[in-house]
Amino acid sequence: MDTMRERFVTVTSEVLDTDPRLAVVLAEITMDGFRPARQRHPDRVVNVGIREQLLIGVGGGLALTGLRPVMHTFGSFLVERPFEQVKLDFGHQGTGGVLVSAGASYDWPAGGYTHMSPGDVALLDTLDGWTVHVPGHPDEAEALLRHAYADGDRKVYVRLSLQANGSARPVDGSRFRTVREGGRGVVLAVGPTLDGVLAATEGLDVTVLYGTTVRPFDSAGLRAAVGNGPADVVLVEPYLAGTSTAAANDALGDLPHRALGLGVGRAELRRYGTAEEHTAAHGLDPAGLRQRITDFLGVRRETPGAGVRTR
Known part of the structure; x- marks a missing residue:
């Protein structure tokens, strides 16, 4: 490829x-x-x-x-x-x-x-x-x-990035796409983070959204995934952690909700290493994402596939 x-x-x-x-x-x-x-x-x-x-x-x-x-x-x-x-x-x-x-x-x-x-x-x-x-x-x-x-x-x-998901999804230059449906929270995966998010949330009863256009932010898509609230939302972005947290908060401003922004940390990693090692160091590999998402949602590991419907 x-x-x-x-x-x-x-x-x-x-x-x-x-x-x-x-x-x-x-x-x-x-x-x-x-x-x-x-x-x-x-x-x-x-x-x-x-x-x-x-x-x-x-x-x-x-x-x-x-x-x-x-x-x-x-x-x-x-x-x-x-x-x-x-x-x-x-x-x-x-x-x-x-x-x-x-x-x-x-x-x-x-x-x-x-x-x-x-x-x-x-x-x-x-x-x-x-x-x-x-x-x-x-x-x-x-x-x-x-x-x-x-x-x-x-x-x-x-x-553009050298990091990529294993397969392409349909994109239209505007809307988020629902990849998996669940009832205990929403995780928005941006660009090349999708494969890691899907692996990290396997067995969790959460909705996974996929975003390739982040500005303008698809407020309607996020609200549709959240429903009437209250809601827990996790945003996983391949750049500075929290970049889209304000946009998500604005989209859900009239609903009770919590938002967690995951991404690249502010601290500089001064050892060259590999891109994969940087991903793990920033907690963006499946294991790191799994821990932080479950801690935020307050859930334990569930049976893979339970309560999950994949599109």
């Missing part, structure tokens, strides 16, 4: 051939993959070098000319380093574009903290009007990228 990043190259190169509005701006990262497309479209595949602020500035300028810019590099260099340019060149100027990141929170631990971006979605949350897609499989990434490219002049962030 190809990776999300490889699928990004394939899909974007194809759309460059068919949509004259699309333009790609790179900062060296993934440039090798786009060399054939650059030969075909030298005016719409631009490499600015290792200049991330310029990456966003050029993208904003292209948007002002009527093009649909796609800007790509590691998340830490795409959202965090040039954040002022993102805020001004798109938000303040009222333009639209597509940010496509690689690296996620800790896909490449050997790159050190400079290449980790657990706070990217939380940072974009300080700005208005951004759509945020977090695919959990290359097929989902393709669908969401195509959706983003055709999404008029909106501001869209597509967060």
